[in-house]
Amino acid sequence: MFRYILLRLGYFVLTFFVVSLILFALSRLAPGDPVDKYMSVDEPDDRYESYADFMSRRQAIANQYHLDKPPFYISIVPYRLSKDMYQLSGRQMRKWYKQLVYSSNRPSVVWQYIDNLGQLQSYLNTPEGAKYINLKNELAKVKYSSDLRTINAFASLLQIVDFEDQSEITSLKQNLLSHTSSLFEGHTDGLELSMFIPKIFLHGTNNQYHFWIKNFIKGNFGLSDFDRRPVKTRIWDALFWTLLINFISIFFAYLISIPLGVYSADKVNGKLDRAVSLMSMMLYALPSFWVATLFITFLTSYEWLHWFPSGGLGRGEGQTSFGRLLDLGYHLVLPIFCVTYIALAFIIRQVRSTLKETLEKDFIKTAEAKGLPHKKVLWRHGFRNSLLPLITLFANILPATIAGSVVVEIIFSIPGMGRLAFDGILQQDWNLVFTIMMLATLLTLLGNLLADLLYLRADPRISLTTETTADA
Amino acid sequence: MKSHSSKLCVYFIGILVTVTILADFIANDKPIYCQVMGQTYYPILNDYGVALGLCDRQHPRLGTDWHDLTYERSLWPIIPFSGSNLDLENAYKGPFTAAKKNDRYTHLLGTGILGKDVAAGMIEGTRVAFVVGIFSMLLALFIGLLVGSIAGYFGDNYFHLSLLSILFTLLGLALGSFYTHLLYQLWGSSDAKLFTTFFTLVGSIIVGTVCCAIFIIIGLLLDRLFSIPRTRAIPIDIILMRIVEIVNSLPALLVLMVLAGMFEVRSVWIVIFIIAFIKWTSIAKFVRAELLQIRSMDYIRAAKSSGSSEWNILWNHALPNALTPVYITVAFGIAGAILLESTISFLGIGISQEVMSWGKMLAQARQKPSAWWLAVFPGLMIFLCVVAINIIGDKLRFAYRH
Numbered sequence: 001m002f003r004y005i006l007l008r009l010g011y012f013v014l015t016f017f018v019v020s021l022i023l024f025a026l027s028r029l030a031p032g033d034p035v036d037k038y039m040s041v042d043e044p045d046d047r048y049e050s051y052a053d054f055m056s057r058r059q060a061i062a063n064q065y066h067l068d069k070p071p072f073y074i075s076i077v078p079y080r081l082s083k084d085m086y087q088l089s090g091r092q093m094r095k096w097y098k099q100l101v102y103s104s105n106r107p108s109v110v111w112q113y114i115d116n117l118g119q120l121q122s123y124l125n126t127p128e129g130a131k132y133i134n135l136k137n138e139l140a141k142v143k144y145s146s147d148l149r150t151i152n153a154f155a156s157l158l159q160i161v162d163f164e165d166q167s168e169i170t171s172l173k174q175n176l177l178s179h180t181s182s183l184f185e186g187h188t189d190g191l192e193l194s195m196f197i198p199k200i201f202l203h204g205t206n207n208q209y210h211f212w213i214k215n216f217i218k219g220n221f222g223l224s225d226f227d228r229r230p231v232k233t234r235i236w237d238a239l240f241w242t243l244l245i246n247f248i249s250i251f252f253a254y255l256i257s258i259p260l261g262v263y264s265a266d267k268v269n270g271k272l273d274r275a276v277s278l279m280s281m282m283l284y285a286l287p288s289f290w291v292a293t294l295f296i297t298f299l300t301s302y303e304w305l306h307w308f309p310s311g312g313l314g315r316g317e318g319q320t321s322f323g324r325l326l327d328l329g330y331h332l333v334l335p336i337f338c339v340t341y342i343a344l345a346f347i348i349r350q351v352r353s354t355l356k357e358t359l360e361k362d363f364i365k366t367a368e369a370k371g372l373p374h375k376k377v378l379w380r381h382g383f384r385n386s387l388l389p390l391i392t393l394f395a396n397i398l399p400a401t402i403a404g405s406v407v408v409e410i411i412f413s414i415p416g417m418g419r420l421a422f423d424g425i426l427q428q429d430w431n432l433v434f435t436i437m438m439l440a441t442l443l444t445l446l447g448n449l450l451a452d453l454l455y456l457r458a459d460p461r462i463s464l465t466t467e468t469t470a471d472a
Numbered sequence: 473m474k475s476h477s478s479k480l481c482v483y484f485i486g487i488l489v490t491v492t493i494l495a496d497f498i499a500n501d502k503p504i505y506c507q508v509m510g511q512t513y514y515p516i517l518n519d520y521g522v523a524l525g526l527c528d529r530q531h532p533r534l535g536t537d538w539h540d541l542t543y544e545r546s547l548w549p550i551i552p553f554s555g556s557n558l559d560l561e562n563a564y565k566g567p568f569t570a571a572k573k574n575d576r577y578t579h580l581l582g583t584g585i586l587g588k589d590v591a592a593g594m595i596e597g598t599r600v601a602f603v604v605g606i607f608s609m610l611l612a613l614f615i616g617l618l619v620g621s622i623a624g625y626f627g628d629n630y631f632h633l634s635l636l637s638i639l640f641t642l643l644g645l646a647l648g649s650f651y652t653h654l655l656y657q658l659w660g661s662s663d664a665k666l667f668t669t670f671f672t673l674v675g676s677i678i679v680g681t682v683c684c685a686i687f688i689i690i691g692l693l694l695d696r697l698f699s700i701p702r703t704r705a706i707p708i709d710i711i712l713m714r715i716v717e718i719v720n721s722l723p724a725l726l727v728l729m730v731l732a733g734m735f736e737v738r739s740v741w742i743v744i745f746i747i748a749f750i751k752w753t754s755i756a757k758f759v760r761a762e763l764l765q766i767r768s769m770d771y772i773r774a775a776k777s778s779g780s781s782e783w784n785i786l787w788n789h790a791l792p793n794a795l796t797p798v799y800i801t802v803a804f805g806i807a808g809a810i811l812l813e814s815t816i817s818f819l820g821i822g823i824s825q826e827v828m829s830w831g832k833m834l835a836q837a838r839q840k841p842s843a844w845w846l847a848v849f850p851g852l853m854i855f856l857c858v859v860a861i862n863i864i865g866d867k868l869r870f871a872y873r874h
Contacts, residue, residue: 011714018718030734076650095657102658195658198650281866285858287811289818290851293834301841403725407815411838421726422819425733433730437723444721 004456012449019441020216023434024209028071028091030430035062035090037225051122062089065222066211070203073210079197080107086203088114092144099146102195104183113179116172117143123169135161148184155180216438226429234420234432235439241313242409242416246401249336250394253343258390261351262383265359276348283345288338288404292411295334308334311413335405335412342404343397350393351386358386392454395447399440478867481860488857491595492602496520499551499592502538506546516549539577551589552577555596555828559587564843582845584836588828590845594853597830600823601857604744604813605806611748613802616755617791623712623756624763624794625786632702637691644687652680670741713760716753724750728816738824743816747809758801762794800868807861814854830854 038061062068070086080101088094093114100110117139123129124136135157142154155177163169215222221231264273300310314327358364359382367377406418413419417436424433497504502515513530515538521527532541539552553559559579567582567590581590622631633641655676695702731746732738766772767790775785816822817831830850837847 015714015718015721018714019721022718022722026730026734031736076646078654098657195654196651198647281862282859285807285855285862287814287851287854287858289815289831290834290847290854293837293847293851297837297841297844297847303842304844399723403723406725406729407819410819422729425729425821437726437730440723440726441721444723448717448721 001456005453008449008452012445016442016445019445020213020438021209023437023441024212027430027434028208030428030434032428032430033091033093034065034225034430035067036092038065051119054122055118058089066208069211070201070207071209072207073203073205075201075203076198077201078102078195079199080194081199082107083201084111096144096146100183103146103148106182109179109182113176113183116176116179119172120169120176123172128166129169132161151180151183216435221435222431224424224429224432226424226427226432231432231435235417235436238415238417238420241414242402242405242418245332245336245339245405245409245414245416246398248332249339249405250343250347250397250401252336252340253347254390256340257344257348257351258383261348262355262378265352265355265382266378268356273352276352280345280348283341286341286345288342289407289411291341292334292338292408295338296411299334311411313414332414335408335414338408339401339405343401346397346400347393351390354386354389355382358382361385388454388457392451395451395454399444399447402440402443478863481863481867484856484860485864488598489602492599495595495599498549499554499589499595500549501552501554501557503543503546503548503552506541507544508532508541510544551580551591551595553579553589553592555588555593556826557587557589557592559583559589562587564840566843567845581849582843584833584843584846585839590833590849593828593833594830594849596828597833597850597853600740600817600827600829601810601813601854604740604747605809608744608747608751608809609802609805611744612752612755612805613798615748615752617759617798619712619716619752620756620759621763621786621791621794623709624760625767625790626706626708626782627764627767628707628709629705630782631706631708633704633706634691634695634700634702635704636700637688637695637702638704638706640687640691640694644684644691647687648680648684650680651683652676655679670737670739709760712756716756719750719753722750725812725815728812729819729821732816732822738822740823740827743813743822747812750812751805751809754805755798755801758798759791759794762797763790766790766793796872797869800865800872803861803865803868807858807865810854810861811858 035058039058059068068087068089070083081098085094085097088097097110097114100113101107104110121139121143124132124139129136138154138157142150145151158173158177158180161173163173219232221235223229224231224234260272260276264270264276267273295308296310298304299307309331312331314324314331319327359378363385364377364381367381368374372380402417405416406421408414409416409418410422417440421433421436423429424436491498496516496519500516502519504514504516506513506515509532511532513532515530518527518530522529562579562583563586565579565583565587567580568578569582579589579591581594583589584593653676656672659672659676694700727750728743728746732743735742772785772789775789780789813822814829814831814834817829818835820832820835823829830853833846833850837843840846
């Protein structure tokens with residue numbers, strides 16, 4: 001038994017690790033460049049005195065969010081790439097660097113080329129540089145481009161631009177010209193073989209994933225990309241509403257489904273049983289967003305019946321605390337109804353099948369045979385012995401209803417987790433979104449773990465391979 | 473469940489599948505056949521031809537709406553609109569009340585935002601729902617069968633490899649992922665078109681997989697060449713079931729919302745792939761459970777003792793017998809996929825803006841509560857469709873068990 005618990009915990013940790021890897025990889029694929037986002041890119045270079053200033057600011061931000069580090073403990077890259085790449089902050093920069101390295105013949109020059117372009121750009125943004133408007137336009141095209149023709153067009157324009165007597169910028173121009181010409185020296189259209197030879201880098205713990213997961217485990221979720229509030233407080237605020245709605249709904253769902261489930265299991269294929277199974281199937285197929293929309297249309301609008309508010313939590317200004325509570329309850333009637341029926345459809349089947357299984361056992365027959373009243377057998381012996389599976393069911397229901405309440409929260413504008421995640425997706429606030437994903441997954445995994453351990457408590461014979469042996 | 477109700481459901485789903493196939497001929501903003509100024513046109517068929525690159529577009533007056541023409545003779549679809557057709561003068565009009573210009577073109581079930589025809593939207597929505605449901609479950613079936621059958625048939629003790637093969641497999645996995653990543657970067661361009669993004673991804677994954685497969689085959693060949701004994705049992709069941717648990721522990725709706733929101737292009741196919749990724753686990757679990765039972769049956773032992781190879785037994789003897797219950801899971805899965813698709817369409821994520829779907833029409837109802845037809849009809853379709861599929865699934869399950 002101890003060995004089982006240890007193994008189960010080991011599986012939990014392993015699964016969580018892999019899930020975190022998947023979500024981390026996804027979060028790095030999300031559109032938008034975090035560094036750029038933090039610097040509010042639209043007028044990037046104008047606000048900084050010099051190129052060095054701008055770059056140091058970028059670097060500082062990247063460093064703060066660990067974006068100037070390699071993504072993982074280990075990376076397999078084409079033989080051509082050097083570790084320099086990881087100093088580049090920002091995804092777009094890195095991508096540009098890689099594309100240049102792949103398409104040019106001289107990887108060593110790429111770094112200087114990018115740096116010089118940046119310097120030129122910051123010069124063109126100064127008042128003196130502002131008159132070279134053509135060059136500025138062309139530079140905007142060539143930035144983040146690895147296309148040979150674009151780069152050549154830029155070089156030929158740069159060639160004819162006369163920077164008068166500013167020696168510094170003229171030397172920069174000469175450098176840049178030599179870089180551009182050497183970038184594609186002897187360029188052939190075919191790909192170099194050296195690109196397809198892999199090389200392994202080991203980065204140690206100084207990588208993005210390490211900091212990301214460390215911060216997550218510490219409970220330090222960082223700032224929201226959108227409004228710069230701590231993700232933790234945003235989630236904490238939202239979690240309250242989601243849990244409130246879900247706990248109330250699950251409570252009601254249990255309250256309704258236990259008597260219905262018990263009595264329908266008592267007479268299988270009886271009238272009640274048939275009605276209940278038909279109802280549960282209907283509820284199962286009823287999309288919550290449709291029910292919510294119907295409520296919104298017919299019960300909250302002035303065109304039909306304005307019985308309920310159409311959303312929100314109610315402000316309750318100038319009322320006593322009891323009045324505020326009442327107002328809140330009034331606002332929550334429809335959402336709770338919607339979540340309740342989702343949970344109900346799920347629970348009622350489970351109650352019925354669990355009870356049915358218990359009622360077929362020998363001790364029920366014994367109890368009946370010794371002449372106990374039927375009701376007593378049903379509740380004392382039948383229901384009591386199926387309590388544990390029903391309680392462990394809770395561990396599975398909670399994640400399911402939270403997922404179900406996502407849509408309900410969005411429709412009734414309740415500031416819960418679902419609403420938060422939805423807004424996060426629309427606002428491309430990936431830090432928030434992936435933190436919510438991690439938490440939701442963690443909750444599901446913990447639920448599974450808890451359910452398994454509770455089952456173990458109920459039936460100590462259980463083992464990790466029970467399923468296998470029982471079936472075979 | 474009485475048998476006639478399930479028969480009714482089969483008819484209903486049959487009709488919807490027919491609508492899916494013939495949607496263009498049921499609701500379209502152009503006639504099926506018409507005669508204008510002595511010339512005969514088949515505009516809908518012509519559209520198909522243009523899409524396939526077989527012929528040029530034929531139109532009596534290019535740039536004019538087909539509704540505005542005067543015809544000598546014409547045969548229109550039952551609903552003379554397409555789902556994204558605008559009729560700006562008739563926005564949010566109730567059923568039967570609104571007509572475009574003359575009585576010939578009536579909005580049977582009313583209109584929604586910008587005068588989009590509800591009936592046409594329902595037809596188009598049927599197509600979206602069933603395409604998503606069927607194709608995503610086909611894909612999920614493929615993945616689920618592969619994973620589930622390997623996990624169930626070989627279990628933890630029956631899949632053996634030599635150390636050499638294990639090394640080659642790991643090497644193949646590493647190199648395969650490397651080339652997938654590299655090719656994705658090389659082929660990928662910055663412009664986010666569906667064609668480029670999607671096919672780059674699929675193409676690079678295929679190349680990576682082939683690379684991985686080559687290494688595995690080399691490993692197996694080397695084993696055979698030097699007759700290295702396969703001594704190490706791979707706990708393949710545990711490994712695959714862990715993967716299933718991982719995918720299951722991800723919150724499905726959130727994953728769908730986030731992944732669909734992450735793509736800069738929108739398409740039905742992206743939604744299909746994501747739903748398949750979410751749904752294959754239940755099929756895999758089912759196949760595994762079936763095969764665990766089948767593995768110990770006599771006819772498998774007979775096949776083994778007559779010298780069939782493991783893979784031969786798996787594909788030709790074990791798997792065909794496990795399929796029936798799998799089809800039931802697929803039936804329920806289609807209903808689930810339709811629900812998922814309409815949910816994210818309702819939220820405004822996922823499929824492209826031009827295509828109408830049931831979920832999107834429901835979303836319009838939220839903006840205009842007085843337009844009850846927008847709230848009732850599309851939702852009813854989703855509900856009926858899901859109920860019908862579930863009843864059929866229940867019936868199949870009942871028939872299988874008894």
